[in-house]
Amino acid sequence: MENEVTIVVKWSGKEYSINNLSESDTVQTLKNAIQKETGVRPERQKLLNLKLKGKIPGDDCQIGTLKLKPGFKVMMMGSLEEDIADASVPPEDIPEVINDLDIEEEEVAIENKEVYLAKIDRRIREYKVNILNSPRAGKKLLVLDIDYTLFDHRSTAETGYELMRPFLHEFLTSAYQDYDIVIWSATSMKWIEEKMKLLGVSTHPDYKIAFYLDSLAMISVHTPKYGVVQVKPLGVIWGKFDQYSSKNTIMFDDIRRNFLMNPHNGLKIRPFKQAHLNRDKDRELLRLAKYLQDIAHEEDLSSLEHKHWEKYKRRKHKGVTAKKDESLGSGDSADTS
Known part of the structure; x- marks a missing residue:
């Protein structure tokens, strides 16, 4: 039978x-x-x-x-079919359609509210972090989103590799010199693990991911203008790992509201969509790799205006010399187009 x-x-x-x-x-x-x-x-x-x-x-x-x-x-x-007919606004993204400029007005009021700090404390106590690679002494922390930040999860392709943001591995290799790397996605842990495996991130020989965080580590906050939204509070990480703090952490996400609790530590990356059209011209990760190298010497990352990262000028510090951009390849690191 x-x-x-x-x-x-x-x-x-x-x-x-x-x-x-x-x-x-x-x-x-x-x-x-x-x-x-x-x-x-x-x-x-x-x-x-x-x-x-x-x-x-x-x-x-x-x-x-x-x-x-x-x-x-x-x-x-x-x-x-309806997504293709209206590719600019995929149905999956409807909850994300928020005016990010307006939401900045509410950041200060939300960041220190006791009710949200209590939620963070609960996540610190109850959320279990599976450490993949131990944090390294003296390293800063880079927290990365996945969808539309590292990966175009809505377009079609023969392989997942075709939907990977250009220069992803070069970017992670470069960042790993100065930063421990954490992946935080608003999806399930199994989905995160499969995507990282699909992109070759979890097994790459030139860098290692410290750990993954999924949607269960997020909290909900209420904004007067947009109601309840889910956010990624970095305080969950800081509460579990003493070596990380607001001074040495930076988060990349294509949605500003995800770092609503930590507005001074977030950098809104340009979303990577329509991979088949943009794969050959997207250089965002190369430029951000250079930015991460330039600010690695800063004592307090939260003091920087990350929304103006493209205008950042590296300040000269005694005893600090410019690093070679070996991991980016000759010429790539100078691309600021």
Whole structure:
């Protein structure tokens, strides 16, 4: 009797269980079943980790030949038709549509409210951090978002690598010289781990990630103008690790509200979207790698105007010399276009 196959599809931060498949069914049958669950048409689906002898299987390939384990999880990239018709405002991003300039008016009032500090204390006590690589003495801290910061998670591509922001590994290699690196995404831990594995971040030989933080480490705050929003309070990290503080921490995120509790430690990065159009011209990470090198000698990172990072001029400090940009490659570090 033919075995029944169940496959879990991960797409847009959610999981969909595809049941009632048999080993004789084809990949096309699987894609049709995925469309019923997600609405993404088969021709727009990219099943990134579905492989046959290291290659993407054809639509006529039988599922049984893939030798999948029960409950195998497939990471899918693909857009709904309505998303493509209005690519500038994907439905997934509707909660993010906030005027970031307006939200600055509320930062001071929110940062020190006791009710939010109490939430942070609770996260410090209850949230468990799985340390991947021990913090290093004397290093500053760089906290990075994933979606639209390091990775275009909405566009379609043959491989996840094509959706990776240009110069990601060069950027992380350079930053690792002076900073411990933490990944903080407003998604689940499993999703973070899979994305980091997909991009080759978790196994790269030239840098190491200290730990990941997921949505459970975030807190909700109420803003008079926009109501309740979720934010990433750096105080959770500072409360768990004595060596990190507002003076030596910087966070990159494409959404300003994520560092609403720590406005002086956040840098709003330009979002990386439509990878197929922007992959060859995006140089944001190269320029930010240079910025991180230039401010590494600063005693208090929170004293800097990170929103004007492109205008920063490195101040001369006694005994401090400019570093070589070896990790960026000759010429790349000078690109300020």
